[in-house]
Amino acid sequence: MHIPRPRSLAGQLFAMQVVLVAAIVAGCAFFAYLTDREQAEETARRQVTATATAVADSPSVVAAVRSPDPTAVLQPYAERLRKDSGVNFVVIMAPDGTRWTHPEPDQIGRTYLGHIDEALRGRTFSETHMGVLGRSVRTVAPVREDGRIVALVSSGITIDRISEQVREQVTALLGMAGVALALGGVGTYVINARLRRHTHGMNASELSRMHDYHEATLHAVREGLLMLDGRRRIALINDGARELLGLDADVVGRSAGELGLPPGLTGVLLASEARVDELHLTADRVLVVSTQPVVGGERRGTVVTLRDHTELQALTGELDSERGFTQALRAQAHEAANRLHTVVSLIELGRADEAVEFATAELELAQVLTDRVVSAVGEPVLAALLLGKAAQANESGVELVLTDDSRIDDGVLPPWLPPRDLVTVLGNLIDNAVEASSGAPATDAPADAAPRPHATVPGARSSRSGDTEADPHSSSPGTAGSAHRHPRVVVTARTDDGELVLRVSDSGPGVRSGDVEAVFERGWSTRGPGRGLGLALVRQAAHRGRGTVEVEQGPYGGAQFTVRLPLRAAEVSA
Numbered sequence: 001m002h003i004p005r006p007r008s009l010a011g012q013l014f015a016m017q018v019v020l021v022a023a024i025v026a027g028c029a030f031f032a033y034l035t036d037r038e039q040a041e042e043t044a045r046r047q048v049t050a051t052a053t054a055v056a057d058s059p060s061v062v063a064a065v066r067s068p069d070p071t072a073v074l075q076p077y078a079e080r081l082r083k084d085s086g087v088n089f090v091v092i093m094a095p096d097g098t099r100w101t102h103p104e105p106d107q108i109g110r111t112y113l114g115h116i117d118e119a120l121r122g123r124t125f126s127e128t129h130m131g132v133l134g135r136s137v138r139t140v141a142p143v144r145e146d147g148r149i150v151a152l153v154s155s156g157i158t159i160d161r162i163s164e165q166v167r168e169q170v171t172a173l174l175g176m177a178g179v180a181l182a183l184g185g186v187g188t189y190v191i192n193a194r195l196r197r198h199t200h201g202m203n204a205s206e207l208s209r210m211h212d213y214h215e216a217t218l219h220a221v222r223e224g225l226l227m228l229d230g231r232r233r234i235a236l237i238n239d240g241a242r243e244l245l246g247l248d249a250d251v252v253g254r255s256a257g258e259l260g261l262p263p264g265l266t267g268v269l270l271a272s273e274a275r276v277d278e279l280h281l282t283a284d285r286v287l288v289v290s291t292q293p294v295v296g297g298e299r300r301g302t303v304v305t306l307r308d309h310t311e312l313q314a315l316t317g318e319l320d321s322e323r324g325f326t327q328a329l330r331a332q333a334h335e336a337a338n339r340l341h342t343v344v345s346l347i348e349l350g351r352a353d354e355a356v357e358f359a360t361a362e363l364e365l366a367q368v369l370t371d372r373v374v375s376a377v378g379e380p381v382l383a384a385l386l387l388g389k390a391a392q393a394n395e396s397g398v399e400l401v402l403t404d405d406s407r408i409d410d411g412v413l414p415p416w417l418p419p420r421d422l423v424t425v426l427g428n429l430i431d432n433a434v435e436a437s438s439g440a441p442a443t444d445a446p447a448d449a450a451p452r453p454h455a456t457v458p459g460a461r462s463s464r465s466g467d468t469e470a471d472p473h474s475s476s477p478g479t480a481g482s483a484h485r486h487p488r489v490v491v492t493a494r495t496d497d498g499e500l501v502l503r504v505s506d507s508g509p510g511v512r513s514g515d516v517e518a519v520f521e522r523g524w525s526t527r528g529p530g531r532g533l534g535l536a537l538v539r540q541a542a543h544r545g546r547g548t549v550e551v552e553q554g555p556y557g558g559a560q561f562t563v564r565l566p567l568r569a570a571e572v573s574a
Contacts, residue, residue, distance in 0.1 A: 017192070021184035025177040032173050037166045041137060044157040045126050049139040051085045052155040053124060056141040061092065065143065065151045070100045071108055079103070088133055088161060091154040092143075095120060100151075107132055112154065116140055119152050128159070135159045224287075224306030232256045232270055235301060244285060244306045264521075265289065269304060279309070281536050284544050372402055377493060378410030381419035382426065386491065389430045396438040398487040400430070406493045408500070414567055417500065421541040428534035429504040429561050430489060436508025436558055437487040488556060499547075500565040508558035516551055538563065 055061055055078075064073035070092070078090040078101035092101045097112040113132060118125040124141040131138070138156030142149045199207060218225065224241030228234060234252050242249070247259060256269040265280045268289050275291045288307040294300045339359075346355035370387060377383040386402065393400040413422075492503040511519060520539045538561075542549045547565035554560030 017188040018185055021181055021188065025181045025184075029170070029173055029177045033166065033170050037162070040162045040166050040169075041128075044137045044162050045139065047085070048087055048137060048155040048157055049124065049126060049141075051081065051087050051090060052139040052141040052153045055081065055090060055092065055153040055155070056124075056143045056151075061143055061153070062145050062150065065145070070151075075101045075105075075108070077101075085155075086157075087155050088136060088158045089131075089154075089156050093152050093154065095149055095152060097152075102132075104132065112152075114138060114140065114154065116152055120149060122149065131156070133158050137162070222308075224304075224308075226269075226304040226306065228256055228269065228302045228304065230301055232302075241304075241306055244282075244287060244308055246282065246284070269302070279533075281540055284540060286537070286540070376402060376406045377408050379408050379413055379419070379422075380410070382408065382422060382493060385423055385427055386493075389427065389434070393430070393434045393489060396434055396487075398434050398437045398489055400434070401488060401490045403490060403492045406491070408493055408495060412495055412567070413500070417545050417565055417567075421545060422502075424541045425538050425563050426491075426493070426502050426504070428538050429502070429563070430491065432534055433489040433504050433506035433508065433558070433561075437489055437506045490556065495567065498566065498568050500567055501562065502565075503560065503562045505554035505556050505560040506558040507556040510553060510557065511551055511559045519551065520549070 060077070061074065064070050064077070067073055074092045078092055082088070082090045082103065089103045090101065091099055091112060093099050093112050093116075097116055099108050099110055099112055102108050114129045115125075115127060119140040119142045122142055122144075124139065126137065126139040128135065128137050130136075133156075136156040136158040138154055140152055140154045143151035143153060202210070218236075218238040221238065222240050224244040225236070225238045226234065226241045226245075227236040233255050237247070237251060241247070242251070245259070245261060251259065257266055259266070261269070262280065262282060265282065265287070268275050268278060268280065268291060271291065272293065274293060275289060278289050280287050280289050286309045288309050290305045292303045294303060343355045343359050346352070346358065373383050373386045373390075377386060386400075390400040413419075486507075488507045490505045492501065494501050520535050539549050542563050542565065545565040547563060550562040550564075552560050552562075
């Protein structure tokens with residue numbers, strides 16, 4: 001007959017626990033039966049010994065032994081004592097074994113069935129022997145008078161009576177064992193019913209297969225997955241999350257507040273409400289973070305997903321730059337058409353000399369910055385960026401100046417400084433400087449900020465002496481007065497002592513000393529919500545290149561940002 005096996009893990013555990021409880025109860029019952037039987041026999045032995053010894057020490061028994069008819073005196077005494085003491089027989093006999101008393105009167109006068117040698121030697125002893133009443137536990141004791149053995153006393157309890165007592169005890173024990181088995185079965189059923197709910201009725205192989213899929217999925221997905229328990233400790237983290245957050249392998253069990261993450265990102269992990277697609281910056285990455293609380297009667301934890309948008313953010317920045325270039329080229333084309341119409345009109349009016357002079361002046365003015373940038377910056381990406389930003393600045397009424405000491409030869413930039421990061425750094429710094437100098441509300445400080453002393457951002461180095469360049473269009477370089485005559489952004493891009501130096505100064509209102517650290521935080525801006533990402537991306541790009549960012553009071557009245565990036569591999573790996 002085939003007995004069906006339970007499929008679910010809970011059912012298998014229930015069957016195993018029922019068998020285990022039954023085996024334990026049966027073992028305990030068998031052990032108790034053996035123990036009770038041994039104890040019953042020992043109790044019977046002590047009882048019959050006490051009875052036989054009491055009879056042997058009784059003076060009335062000695063007196064009866066001397067009488068002409070011992071049976072007439074001893075038989076009533078023995079029967080009364082047998083009933084009162086609860087034994088099966090009390091036999092008083094002569095030293096040769098002839099019975100004087102017996103529960104069955106027809107046995108009186110016959111020879112005692114059992115051993116009496118030890119008693120004749122004066123010792124009281126016990127044995128288990130087959131007698132007239134059946135197998136019994138008996139004790140034989142000598143009766144002495146003046147040192148002589150004048151009679152023997154045997155008292156006993158039959159094994160059947162002992163077994164009957166044991167059966168009564170075993171019946172009670174089995175009843176208790178049945179109750180214990182029933183309670184164990186009910187408890188096991190309740191526990192396994194709860195287990196069945198937690199395992200959704202799946203068996204061990206299904207759970208094992210699900211675990212394998214679970215592990216494979218965690219290691220396969222590129223997105224980061226982080227699970228926090230109710231106390232905001234990491235319960236699970238996949239390889240993608242470790243890489244995106246820069247965490248080591250032993251973070252499971254640690255609190256989210258102890259991971260050393262940026263304050264904004266830590267706040268999201270500790271928050272109790274759900275978050276959807278929030279943008280957060282770490283030292284090296286731009287992350288999109290979503291959280292979802294796990295609730296089931298009580299708060300059980302939080303599931304956090306992380307997506308890497310570093311590349312997307314960089315591409316978005318490049319797209320914004322391209323759009324700016326396009327708008328600048330469109331404006332230049334419109335301006336070029338106006339100038340061409342002016343030249344044509346001058347020729348039609350017969351003023352050819354004025355037309356040649358006007359066209360030549362415009363060509364020289366447009367060519368000066370182009371020649372200056374192309375000759376000084378050999379890196380094509382940076383050169384194109386500077387030319388495009390110059391056109392954008394011109395449209396905003398701001399003059400963009402490249403200092404005379406700027407020079408970056410082609411091929412000098414190492415492979416760990418990708419052009420995309422350089423575009424992020426220089427493009428955002430120039431955009432902020434142009435907006436600060438064009439008369440619009442300042443990017444990183446209110447308009448009433450006064451000149452301040454030098455200050456550095458966290459992790460940055462102090463500005464070195466000798467780095468301040470003079471305004472090529474001012475007779476008083478470094479003075480606030482010359483800077484305020486015309487909105488201006490001055491850019492320095494050069495290699496200096498094994499490092500790349502990118503510096504942007506403006507004639508805007510500058511940065512308050514108390515806001516030096518805050519300007520590099522995501523979302524900090526004086527131009528309303530949705531801004532304040534550019535400088536955070538600058539610091540992130542500088543960090544990826546193992547460089548530093550400095551901010552201080554510039555020589556033209558506004559802020560001056562300086563980024564230094566090492567060009568030697570030893571400095572990067574240090």
